[in-house]
Amino acid sequence: MLSAQERVHIAQVWDLIAGHEAPFGAELLLRLFTAYPSTKTYFRHLGDYPDPVQLLSHGQRLLEAVGVAVQHVDNLRAALSPLADLHAHVLRVDPSNFPLLVHCFQVVLAAHLQGEFTVEMQAAWDKFLTGVAVVLTEKYR
Template sequence: MLSAQERAHIAQVWDLIAGQEALFGAELLRRLFTVYPSTKVYFRHLGDHPDEVQLLNHGQRMLQAVGVAVQYVDNLRAVLSPLADLHAQVLRVDPTNFPLVIQCFQVVLASHLQDEFTVEMQASWDKFLTGMAVVLTEKYR
């Protein structure tokens, strides 16, 4: 799926954001809800106007899952299987929302990392996150 260079780009970016998952995740959620307000329907547990603590907590959980995927990039199906079951069978998230999350996450990365987030890194992350989305949607029937 990913070349050695793409894996290196993914690891390099993750090293830059590791330890800041809550902050990056909260900003991802804020952008997602602002640009795509219809996505709030999948986050009802956060309420109509989530506070910063809720965004930080849920954002951290989201990005921790990305971190696990970064660690086990060669085994995404096995690692993401529980999340795929959750999103498909319990939460019933419309799979068309995954590309929206990917887009918002890449904007967050670009806005924070700026020149460090090169075109090559963006392309690698787009491919990686799209691969995650494919795995997360495989259990939909």
């Protein structure tokens, strides 16, 4: 799936995010809800106006899952299988929402990392996150 250089880019970006998962994740969710209001359907527990503490908490969990994917980039299916089951069978998230999440994540990365987030890194992360989204949708079949 990913070339050796792409894996390096994934790790470099993750090193910049590590330790800041909650704020990155919270901003990702806010951007998702703002740009795609229909996605709030799956976050009813956060309410119409999410509490910052709840956003940080859910954002932390979201980015921790991305961290698991980064650590298991060679075996995303096995690493993300429980998460895929949860989203497909319990939460019943429409899989068309995963690309929206990927897009918002790319925006958050670019906004925060700016010059450190090179075109090559962006391309690697796009490929990686698309792979994560594909794995998460496989349980829907």
